[in-house]
Amino acid sequence: MLSTDFSTIIIVLGVVCFIVEAVAFGFSLVVLASFGLSLIATGLLMNFGIVSQSIGFALGVIGILTVSITSVLWVPLNQLGRTTRHEAVKSDLVGHRFTIDMDLRVGDNLVHRYSGVDWMVASSSHIEAGSMVEVKHVEVGILWVGAAQR
Numbered sequence: 001m002l003s004t005d006f007s008t009i010i011i012v013l014g015v016v017c018f019i020v021e022a023v024a025f026g027f028s029l030v031v032l033a034s035f036g037l038s039l040i041a042t043g044l045l046m047n048f049g050i051v052s053q054s055i056g057f058a059l060g061v062i063g064i065l066t067v068s069i070t071s072v073l074w075v076p077l078n079q080l081g082r083t084t085r086h087e088a089v090k091s092d093l094v095g096h097r098f099t100i101d102m103d104l105r106v107g108d109n110l111v112h113r114y115s116g117v118d119w120m121v122a123s124s125s126h127i128e129a130g131s132m133v134e135v136k137h138v139e140v141g142i143l144w145v146g147a148a149q150r
Contacts, residue, residue: 006053007046010062014039030074031066037073038065091138097148102129104145112143119143 017036021029042061045051051061096114100121104110110121120142127133133145 006055006058007043009043010039010046010058011043014041014043031070034070034073035062035066037069038062041065093135093138093143096135096143097132099132100127100129100145103127104133109142114143121145 014036017032017039019036021032021036025032039062042051042058042065045061046053046058051057093114098112098114100110100112102110104121104123104127106124106126108122112119112121121133122142123133123145125146127145127147132148132150134148135143136146137144
């Protein structure tokens with residue numbers, strides 16, 4: 001009874017480690033995923049009678065499996081954890097027009113209050129004060145504008 005409980009506990013701990021790695025860390029900690037998989041594998045090997053039920057032997061198998069799995073899965077899991085998407089922000093602010101009160105030079109920023117939020121306004125070209133501008137694209141906190149076409 002105790003041996004079945006021990007292998008079940010190891011499997012449950014492995015599943016918990018793997019889930020925590022996947023959900024909380026997004027496979028960025030490869031060793032935690034490998035440790036979870038080694039716990040699951042050791043528990044299953046214990047259930048099938050391939051591995052002894054002793055704690056010392058189980059710890060040795062877990063250690064060997066963790067190192068082996070880490071060396072095999074390091075590159076794929078590391079790439080999975082670093083996957084990012086570089087997509088342009090889609091916003092209903094694109095196309096919004098307003099008049100600027102001051103000259104807007106390349107590298108400078110103005111502040112424009114819209115919908116209760118102060119936005120930094122930037123441009124890739126010089127725009128004179130009093131000009132009508134149109135939002136071309138949006139970044140976090142920044143409205144990139146260009147001269148509005150009439």
